[in-house]
Amino acid sequence: MLRNDQLAEWDRDNFFHPSTHLAQFARGELTHRVIKTGTNCHIEDRDGNKMLDAFAGLYCVNVGYGRQDIAAAIAAQAKELAYYHSYVGHGTEASITLSKMILDRAPANMSKVYFGQSGSDANETNVKLIWYYNNILGRTEKKKIISRWRGYHGSGLVTGSLTGLELFHKKFDLPLSQVVHTEAPYYFRRADLEQTEEQFTAHCVAELEALIEREGADTIAAFIGEPVLGTGGIVPPPAGYWPAIQKVLKKHDILLVVDEVVTGFGRLGTMFGSDHYGLEADLITIAKGLTSAYAPLSGSIVGEKMWKVLEQGTDENGPIGHGWTYSAHPIGAAAGVANLKLLDELDLIANNRDVGSYLNKTMTDALGDHPNVGEVRGEGMLCAVEFVKDRDSRTFFDAADKIGPQVATALGAHGVIARAMPQGDILGFAPPFCLTRAEADEVVEKTAKAVRTVL
Ligand code: PLP
Numbered sequence: 001m002l003r004n005d006q007l008a009e010w011d012r013d014n015f016f017h018p019s020t021h022l023a024q025f026a027r028g029e030l031t032h033r034v035i036k037t038g039t040n041c042h043i044e045d046r047d048g049n050k051m052l053d054a055f056a057g058l059y060c061v062n063v064g065y066g067r068q069d070i071a072a073a074i075a076a077q078a079k080e081l082a083y084y085h086s087y088v089g090h091g092t093e094a095s096i097t098l099s100k101m102i103l104d105r106a107p108a109n110m111s112k113v114y115f116g117q118s119g120s121d122a123n124e125t126n127v128k129l130i131w132y133y134n135n136i137l138g139r140t141e142k143k144k145i146i147s148r149w150r151g152y153h154g155s156g157l158v159t160g161s162l163t164g165l166e167l168f169h170k171k172f173d174l175p176l177s178q179v180v181h182t183e184a185p186y187y188f189r190r191a192d193l194e195q196t197e198e199q200f201t202a203h204c205v206a207e208l209e210a211l212i213e214r215e216g217a218d219t220i221a222a223f224i225g226e227p228v229l230g231t232g233g234i235v236p237p238p239a240g241y242w243p244a245i246q247k248v249l250k251k252h253d254i255l256l257v258v259d260e261v262v263t264g265f266g267r268l269g270t271m272f273g274s275d276h277y278g279l280e281a282d283l284i285t286i287a288k289g290l291t292s293a294y295a296p297l298s299g300s301i302v303g304e305k306m307w308k309v310l311e312q313g314t315d316e317n318g319p320i321g322h323g324w325t326y327s328a329h330p331i332g333a334a335a336g337v338a339n340l341k342l343l344d345e346l347d348l349i350a351n352n353r354d355v356g357s358y359l360n361k362t363m364t365d366a367l368g369d370h371p372n373v374g375e376v377r378g379e380g381m382l383c384a385v386e387f388v389k390d391r392d393s394r395t396f397f398d399a400a401d402k403i404g405p406q407v408a409t410a411l412g413a414h415g416v417i418a419r420a421m422p423q424g425d426i427l428g429f430a431p432p433f434c435l436t437r438a439e440a441d442e443v444v445e446k447t448a449k450a451v452r453t454v455l
Contacts, residue, residue: 004046007034031412038065041432041439043417051412052431054443055419059230059262059382059430060288063342070294070338077334086115086328088319094333101340102286102299105265107274110284111307114300115328119261119287120154122298123224126257126283127158128322130222133255133306136313143178144215146208146223146254150184150232153224153259153285162224165232167422180215183207186229187238188375188386193394197238205244217252222282224257227273233426234384236377242277255282255306261298265289266343266433268380269353276379282306292339297332348433356381359429359440366448372403372455383429384421385447387455399424403454410450416443 011034012026024030034046041064044050056062063070077094086095099113114129116122127145134142145162147153153162160168161175164184169175183204184190191200212220223245229235249256258281263273267289270276274284282305287298302310314320326332343349360378367373367385374388374396387403389395397403404420404427411418411427419428429443 004034007046008032031409040064040066040434041436049415051415051417052439052442053417054429054431054435055417056430056432057293058288058419059267060293062265062267062289062433063292063339063346063348064432064434067292067294067339067342069342070292070335073334073338074295074331077331081330083330085325087323091328092330092333094330094337095328098328098333098336098340101337102290102301105271105340106284106301107272107279107281109280109304110301111304112302113286114302115333116287116298116300116324117296117326117329117332118154118298119259119285120156120159121324122261122285122287122300123153123159123162123257123259124156125300125322126224126285127162127222129283129300129302129306129310130255130257132313132320132322133309134221136309136317139218139221141219142221144220145179145257146211146220147179147181148184148225148229148232149181150186150229150235151181151225151259152229152231153226163231165422180211180220182211184229184232184235185237185241186233186235188235188377189233189396191238198240201238201240201244204238204241205248208245208248212248212252212254217254220252220254222255222257223249224259226259226261227263227277227279228268228379228382230262230382231422233386233421233423234378234382234428234430236379237277242279246280257281257283257285259285261285261287262289262382262430263380265340266349266352266380267382267430269349269356270380271349290339291332291335294339295329295332295335296326297329297336343433346434351435352381352433355435355437355440356383358437359383359431359435359443362440362444363429363447366444367451370451370455373451378429381431381433381435385427385451387425387427397425401425406454407447407450410453411447414446414449416446418443418447 036046037044147162149164151164153159161179164181187200264286268276282303284301291297364376375386408420421428
């Protein structure tokens with residue numbers, strides 16, 4: 001086995017890490033941890049340090065680490081057939097089975113699944129399909145996509161543009177001009193002190209209406225949103241938000257893309273976030289929870305209305321010129337089948353409802369009254385603690401205060417991993433679905449201790 005110092009040197013000299021302060025990394029100022037193994041909610045590094053991962057990697061290892069059933073399915077698939085493509089009607093037993101399992105679980109009116117590798121490429125596929133669809137219909141001007149500030153939809157050119165976070169635009173010449181942003185449904189941060197949630201929802205709707213009016217409905221193709229804002233701060237929508245937004249979209253014939261990369265396959269305690277909020281999507285983006293990250297695989301679930309037009313369009317236009325070498329990769333598909341089976345067999349979504357609400361309640365009990373905690377919020381197995389300078393006047397910390405990273409580091413020293421969200425003042429939790437109540441207690445107790453160390 002390689003020595004740790006050898007690995008550290010190779011890492012520093014060769015590895016370009018994503019989302020990393022490169023200069024700090026080069027100076028050795030970042031925690032350098034080489035992860036070796038994992039079981040259920042815990043991971044272990046090469047030095048034998050065990051950590052409770054309360055963020056499931058990047059909210060993706062939903063069924064937990066070390067699942068031998070999934071590993072065995074991957075190994076069996078690799079031995080039998082590691083790869084064949086899915087172009088011109090080819091498939092494998094795993095990819096065909098998985099497409100059926102996904103559609104069996106998807107909301108009504110969903111028709112087909114197009115496979116990709118990551119959430120980002122699935123959203124790129126969505127935008128291309130939307131443009132293609134409107135071109136077939138002769139609506140060649142109807143192309144703009146509305147996204148929300150604080151939304152996260154990936155890191156590609158279009159998807160980085162859809163993402164409504166400054167960090168992902170800065171110095172990249174994004175967003176592209178066909179993407180327009182509207183108000184973030186972020187009651188705690190955006191509402192006036194006097195506004196009720198319902199009034200704030202009305203404000204979000206009015207902002208959307210005004211944007212559509214300004215741009216012209218005949219130039220707007222689609223609206224994309226996560227059921228619960230994820231990377232933007234783990235923010236459930238204000239009361240009545242989704243029904244009111246959907247009404248506006250229907251009125252203006254604007255397609256709805258529901259980005260379920262985080263919420264798909266159970267994170268909110270229902271199979272999809274669309275089920276939770278009664279969303280009627282035209283396209284649903286899936287990734288992370290599809291395989292619990294045992295292999296990279298994503299998908300765009302295409303609704304009946306779009307599918308019919310796309311299918312009929314091929315008679316006139318020929319095959320749709322969009323495809324990835326690794327679409328429906330057999331190993332990813334085998335992982336997906338085994339993962340979805342495990343989700344059912346272990347009844348993990350039911351555990352999510354139980355332990356997720358317990359985690360949110362105990363976190364609120366422990367920290368809700370802290371003078372520097374503005375809000376504890378969550379839904380299902382998602383929870384966030386937002387820190388403020390002063391709760392009564394809602395004075396916020398600057399990102400430069402790095403309160404979130406400081407608390408996350410203090411918490412890490414107690415053996416629990418949470419995510420300092422990119423805004424700097426929010427600590428996020430998205431544990432694997434197999435979290436036990438005892439582990440939830442540990443997360444809460446240690447978080448409270450870490451908060452007291454910093455604030
Ligand atoms: N959409 C959402 C809601 C996400 O949270 C993410 C990633 O966190 C993505 C899309 C992009 O997925 P990927 O990182 O797999 O490209």
